[in-house]
Amino acid sequence: MTLRDEWRRVGAIVWKDLTTERRSKAGLNAVAFMGVLVLLLFGFALGPDTQALQSAAAGAMWLAMLFAGVLAFNRSYQLELDGGALESLLLYPGARWSIYVGKLIANLVFVTLVEIIVVPVAMVLFHVSAPAAWAVALGVTFLGTFGFVTLGTFYAAMSSRSRAREVLLPLLLFPMLIPLLLAAVQATTSLLAGDPMREAGAWIRLLAAFDIIFLVACVFAFEYVIEV
């Protein structure tokens, strides 16, 4: 199999996962509602004071995305486990990384769709307006989402096939995501305030480094977790 064939396989998996997701729809709606619900809960917990809401906005938004997104990853493998499709998938000749990358891209699209709903709702509920550097803020959102989905797709390959998968995935995933959460929340908060301390850049570099390191590590290690 050449590299081009492998990328075709990636494309096939993305197409298959997204087509399935589009037909069932229930998944996207449920996960997006979960995200909005978490935002509402934060709103109630923090009170109606505009000042308090605004200062907590970035944190609440990222936590809502993490709590909602984590529901998506196990689903992505559940699809393969129903009807024993995973075994057939693994028996096609070709590399394992293409399966991981395909699932990663499909999950990335899925979580991005959820964010398209959650982020505007967060801005409305927490009284924040789009920052001047909105393009940079979008970049931060993408980098944060990418790192989150990279690790989520990787750990779900294990948790979805073990006992107590609902508990295991957050338990494995969330501690690993703390640097990402810190960087994404700090960068977003700083950008929302107009980046007065010029500190967003450092956090963005940390996010990018996190993404690259774990993308490489997960692509390398995926073979070991999917095989057995």
Place this chain on the structure above:
Amino acid sequence: MGAIPTTLDDGAPARGGSRELVLGAAAFLLLIAMQVYAISISQADRDMGHLQKIMYVHVPAAWSMMLAFFVVAVASLRYLWKGRENDDLLAAAAAESGALLTGLTVALGMIWAKPTWGIWWTWDPRVTSTAVLFFIYVGYLVLRAFVDDPDRRAQWSAAVGLLGALNVPIVYMSVRWWRTLHQVQSSPSTVDPNFGLGLRINAIAFTVLLIFFIRHRYVTAKMEREAEHLNERAALGGLEIPHA
């Protein structure tokens, strides 16, 4: 127990019996002796009094915790590379000991923080990243508990252990930035020149203790596996199975 042959490394025979006992006794005696020595040689701190001496156990616990996680990372990597069961058992033994020491480090840090800063928990970079580390390795141990198949457990936990180790410097760096960009947290300054010496000898005691813990868990796990292999041989009706 003595009837079950165990091998620590390829070829080199080791027994769980008397040598283990000697190492264990030595580790604990050394630990006690070092505490007495360290506490007696150094003066009470000018500002904090005897409270400062909690550092004699807190700091070495943190050091040996890092050492344990280093062992987890190396053993995990070697398992993925060579695929030998021994490396998996070693990683598990080191992770258990490491998680214990991490919990100890955090608890001692909190005990120190309460009289010093008036609060049990401060979002100090080192305390915070240690707590994160604790959760990463608790996740590792929970994964091991939830997976029954030995091969699957070994491969999965090696991957998780490796990714966790990769994250340690990133966690520490991010938490430090997070704190220093907002406010500078005072960290304890050492006053007594004897303090450094006390720390060092305590670090030795803790390292010996760590080696004892890891070795003990490792040898126990090896024996369990060896017993399983004997059962396997019986189940296979005397057929020799070459173990990779």
Place this chain on the structure above:
Amino acid sequence: MAAATLQVVTRRYGRRWALRGVSFSVAPGEVVGIEGHNGSGKSTLLRVLSTAIRPTSGEIRVFGSDVATHATAVRSQVAFLTHYPGLYDDLTAEENLKFTCRMLGLGFGPIGPVLERVGLSRHAQEGVRTFSAGMQRRLSLARLLLQQPRLLLLDEPYNNFDASGIALVNEVVRDVCKRGGAALIVLHDRHSAAGILDRVVRLGQGVVIADEACEDGEVGAATISAGSASARPRDLA
């Protein structure tokens, strides 16, 4: 070169041994039935041959390629019909096969003819979720056909099939063997496979307890065709 050789193959699930030292070989053109009680290791045998799981010890070669070290080479020659349909319920029959083609690097494979052959042409645009068990089984078989395998591994292939389905399975097996391939079929009873079996290997508690030429072998030879006589395994082996 043998289609498949197994040498003292063992496999363990946790603490349970499913295979405890299985050795035999399959010649090109040969159709081997695997029999045995539940838990005798039949399915595990097919799974190690397919590279779905690795043997705990022992050596397996499929057309000369070792399953442990050259898994990709083995996968491109083996097709495995499992207990499970292995299909995606939310895709249509055609889309399922399209996915298979793309995963095999075939681009647009012969999906139409293959659907025709398994008798699902009229249902190509229907979701697999609405299919009966027998139809799903036919679609799984269609996926196998796209792979153009040299070694067929069929785990109780006759389940859920009516008479025409059984004939279809046997036809597929004959086609593969005619092209120099081979087949291993896990069976409950030999009735459905009558006429295609050359040999039956019986497993018991993870070891081979009997390996015999099929009693109706003569009938089988007559039904296959005179032309395939040259590919008879026992002559080659």
